[in-house]
Amino acid sequence: MAENGADCDLPQKRVGPKENRNGNFTDASLRERKQQDREERLSLVLWRKPLLTLQYSFLETLVTLKEWTGRLWQRRGAVFLVLVLFSVFSMAYSIEGAHQKYVQYLEKKILWCAYWVGLGILSSVGLGTGLHTFLLYLGPHIASVTLAAYECGSVNFPEPPYPAQIICPEEEVVQDSVSLWTIMSKVRLEACMWGAGTAIGELPPYFMARAARLSGAGPDDEDYEEFEEMLEQAQSAQDFATRAKLAVQNLVQKVGFLGILACASIPNPLFDLAGITCGHFLIPFWTFFGATLIGKAVIKMHIQKLFVIITFSRHIVEQMVSLIGVIPGVGTSLQKPFREYLEAQRTKLHNPVADGTPAGENWLSWVFEKVVLVMVCYFILSIINSMAQSYAKRLQQRKYSEEKTK
Template identity: 35%
Template sequence: MVPLGLRRKHKRELEKLTLTLQPFKTLKFFTLAILQHVNRSVVFIFTHGFLLMLLTTAIMAVGVLLVTDDGPHRKHVEVVLEYLRFGLWWVALGVASSIGLGSGLHTFVMYLGPHIAFFTMKAMQCGRVDIKSAPYDTIQLNRSPTWLQKDCSEFGPPMFSSPDGHEVPVSSILGQLQLEAILWGFGTAIGELPPYFISRAASISGSEGDEIEELDGAPSNTNQLKRWFLSHAQYLNFFTILLLASVPNPLFDLAGIMCGQFGIPFWKFFLATVIGKAFMKANIQTIFIILVCNNQLLDWIETELIWTLSFIPGVASVLPGVVAKLHAVKDKYMAAPPTESSNFKVESWDLSFATLWNTIIWLMLLNFFSTIVSSTAQSYLKKEHEKEMAALKKKLVKPNETVD
């Protein structure tokens, strides 16, 4: 029996092991954990995957040669690199969205949602959807799409029009944004794998995951909902996982934990998650943003809202002025950026919304990496605690054996 005081001591040490409270100790354990993982990986590669390592090295050498060597293939290599950068960017945002950037912030709200909204408004403004220079012409880190600041005359005459203005079909806009949405959704599916693997490893070792242990703590509405979910975990199958992944679901992490705990096969869990998140949920969210930013839908909502509010006494006389101001704001936002006609330069601070936004993003990324470092260090310390308790148990058992 391990003394209760030792368990409490270990718990306090884990709680204090963060970069803010114990930076040097945290970095020390983080470094030891990384070295331990590297050592295990090297041993595994040399014992099981030597041919795979040779093949990977050969592919990397050919890639470096193609990138550094000038020739007729250079243009094709650059295009391939652009596609790789584009794919990795949106997949990485999806992964970051699943883990919340360490602060619970959704990258759909930060990147994919605004990208869909800007493209939809630009397509509605110009009356055409072929405004990208290439499929990878999207919002990326420190890079804006080329079509965002262009005048509509640079794309040519409108392809879609109606007596009331430009009317672009939702399906045409969706076709131009679907690749980004699917890649982002695929990234969110990858981001759901760590809870599954951690829970599966805990199940194989005969212990429970931290999430399940937390349910035994103080009661709360969230814990009650999680307990209900746990009690119905026997109904988890391919279609149940698919349904849970296809809708916004803050408890899907718990679904991954339950699938790992009850031995749901990996490919069943991952395939259902990919289909639900990449091909259903991401497309539903994309269509919703397109509909919200579609002028015809906004005009219909405005008409119905004005008709409803006109029955309220005193509101009918105020509505025309409010509607006129809203139209002025919308027209100003949808208008093309003015061209610079003056050579007069004014010195000013280079402080813009984009600069502030990027600063916020970098701060959240730092918070995210800080969380990773602290979690890795705590995991290493927890294993050391387990070794210490195992050694103590052996010492307590040995005297009993001698007495017998």
């Protein structure tokens, strides 16, 4: 902690005011021009300028691939080692023998973990907007396992990755043998992998701010510029949102590891600011990532998991359905599809073979599927818009550099 405190306190003095960076005074006209450029970039979206947005997004993809290829070439030794390990695993996978069952088990586990880590990264990586994969994937998965556990009276249905539908075990089970702990243990792997993915998705703001601080120049990133302006105005009166951001920044800066851990352990929409703060004040990587990983993959994940399991336990679900019927006017009509859906899920758990159209295909499941589809499509559109805006920023920065050389 002493080292972390030293690392936090040492670089707190900035190179200089924003107007005096690199010896050049930023006048009002330059600020106004940057604001116009920012508004121009933000207007570059598919529903306003579809052709230009697609063109810029494609060009940004090519530029990004070129940059990644260069970075991989610089680390060709590590890439070669990964290729060798992949080749060895491929040979072990293709050669028949007694080891095949272990290879297949390892393959299933790796793919299952990679699936949830990827969903966690998508949830917090910040490509325009995060895909809320907890609400769309992990939450419903935990809920389905919870409903199955209470209906079957056991969690001895197949291990992950699950088949298309969970089937109750045929052997006799002792009722009321299911507890919160057994259900939490059943979904712990998926939940922790998803939490680890969200921790990995928080790294870009940290590396961006750290690189900017070490290079002595702030990038034209909106979040970083907002962070610098907040530091300059720290002593003046602020609104509630800015005070909340300052509280996060002060907690991370002064407390170090425990402050990062506290911010990562609760649902916190301002955690990107914590990553920028850690990068700006040169907090060591493993201090930041270690606290973030423990907070998101262990503490926060168990809190969220416990909330979902309690919410979807049998007696609470039945009480919720009963309360829906109390709503005057529309209560009975809303209660019916919920009861049909729950009954369909119970039927699936006891029928290994689905005959014909899946049971319980009502408007409730149809609406949920369409909501998932809309959110995924919006996420894809936000990625395209974000990449197009990134390429537009490249063009603007190139124009600024050309003007300075003249």
